[in-house]
Amino acid sequence: MSYFYGPVPSRRLGLSLGVDLVPAKRCTFDCVYCQLGKTTRKTLRRFSYVDLKVLGREFKKILNLHPKIDYLTLAGSGEPTLHKDLDKIIALLKKISQNKIPVCIITNSSLLYRKEVRKELLSADLVIPSLDAVTPSLFKKLNRPCPGITVDKVISGLIALRREFKGSIWLEIMLAAGINDTEAEALKFKKAIELICPDKVQLNLPVRPSEEKTAVPEAAKVRKIQKILSSSAEIVSPFSAKKQKKLAQGLAELILEYVKRRPATLADLHDSLGAHEQELVKSISLLLEENKIKKEKFKGRIFYSA
Numbered sequence: 001m002s003y004f005y006g007p008v009p010s011r012r013l014g015l016s017l018g019v020d021l022v023p024a025k026r027c028t029f030d031c032v033y034c035q036l037g038k039t040t041r042k043t044l045r046r047f048s049y050v051d052l053k054v055l056g057r058e059f060k061k062i063l064n065l066h067p068k069i070d071y072l073t074l075a076g077s078g079e080p081t082l083h084k085d086l087d088k089i090i091a092l093l094k095k096i097s098q099n100k101i102p103v104c105i106i107t108n109s110s111l112l113y114r115k116e117v118r119k120e121l122l123s124a125d126l127v128i129p130s131l132d133a134v135t136p137s138l139f140k141k142l143n144r145p146c147p148g149i150t151v152d153k154v155i156s157g158l159i160a161l162r163r164e165f166k167g168s169i170w171l172e173i174m175l176a177a178g179i180n181d182t183e184a185e186a187l188k189f190k191k192a193i194e195l196i197c198p199d200k201v202q203l204n205l206p207v208r209p210s211e212e213k214t215a216v217p218e219a220a221k222v223r224k225i226q227k228i229l230s231s232s233a234e235i236v237s238p239f240s241a242k243k244q245k246k247l248a249q250g251l252a253e254l255i256l257e258y259v260k261r262r263p264a265t266l267a268d269l270h271d272s273l274g275a276h277e278q279e280l281v282k283s284i285s286l287l288l289e290e291n292k293i294k295k296e297k298f299k300g301r302i303f304y305s306a
Contacts, residue, residue: 003055004062005076008275009250011236012128012170012202013071013104017062019093020076021050021083028079028110030144031132033176033206033214036077044111044146048084052092059096071126072097075106082111086120094123102126110149112157118164127165129158130172131196133180134188142179158196171198172236175222176206177215186228193229201233251275252283252292256306259293263305 003020010016023041030039063069072093074080083089090103102125109129111117121127131154133139139151162169173189175181193201203226206214217225226233254273258264264272269280284304287293293304 003050003058006273006275007066007069008254008273010071010073013073015066015069016071016073016104017066017069017101018076019072019074019080019089020078021074021080021086021089022076022078023049024077026078026082027108028082028146028149029108031108031174032142032144032179032212033174042146043082044148046082046084046111046117050083050089052088055089056092056096059093063097069101071104072101073104073106074124079108079110080105081107081117081121084120086117087123090120090123104128108143109154109158110145112161113153114157115160118157118161121161122165124165124167126168126170127161128170128172128202129161130174131155131158131189131192132174132176133185134192135180135185138180138185142174142176155192155195158192158198162197168200169196169198170200170202171196172202172204174204174206175217175225177217179214181217181221181225183224183228186225189225190229201229202236203229203233204236251280252287255280255283255304256287256292259304260306263296263303265301265303269304 005018005020007015007017025036025038025040027039027042028044030042074086074089080086086105093101093103104126105121105124106128107130109131112129132142134151134155136151139145139154158171171193203222205216205222207216222235226235251273255269258269258272266280266284269275273280284293288295293306295302295304297303
């Protein structure tokens with residue numbers, strides 16, 4: 001499958017089928033915390049990369065295998081709004097699913113200042129845009145945007161989206177220790193949030209490994225920021241090992257299903273399930289500890305089987 005990955009368990013969206021629309025790491029940002037590594041092509045130019053006929057065929061096959069999907073999530077390995085004609089893709093997915101599966105778009109918000117981009121998102125059910133800093137210097141340090149993208153443009157795009165979009169907006173803020181986790185920045189976030197008026201504010205943490213090892217703020221500091229922003233702000237990254245294990249078990253079930261059919265390497269599981277390799281390692285370790293799978297070496301490669 002070239003355009004889809006998963007379905008995978010998501011903390012926020014249940015069983016999510018990912019839709020990958022742009023080539024790997026083609027993005028408007030080069031965020032220091034990105035789990036996919038450095039952006040290989042930083043650009044503001046939009047293209048249509050997807051063959052709609054192929055996308056439709058693939059989606060029908062996946063629905064036959066996985067009829068119980070909670071969300072179709074346009075995210076993937078780059079910034080999805082770099083794909084032109086997103087409205088056509090959303091319309092096709094909704095037609096094939098008979099409007100039974102809500103469509104979510106996860107975006108870094110960089111292109112929302114463009115009216116044509118916002119217009120293409122209007123038929124989605126949920127948009128999860130991000131705003132990682134309000135201070136321009138911190139925005140540049142954390143997100144490393146393309147020239148021409150400013151934090152003022154990002155905020156103005158978010159305000160316009162809220163005015164035009166009738167679905168739900170869950171604003172995500174990624175908190176990185178020593179960068180945007182100060183009380184001063186939290187107060188600036190609060191003012192921006194009051195202008196944007198999202199349905200939810202979600203505080204995320206860089207718990208997944210990245211090339212630049214972004215540090216996670218202390219739990220007490222995150223809770224203080226949460227209190228400043230709003231009593232309804234959510235912390236979506238688990239602090240406790242218990243919650244992390246619960247998430248790993250959800251992915252472990254998918255891994256177990258796969259290796260029952262045929263032995264697989266870590267790379268095989270990554271390609272099939274769409275999960276980050278570090279997440280796969282955690283879940284594989286859990287399955288090995290519980291003696292549900294075994295590993296063996298064959299021709300220099302490690303295979304997992306049930």
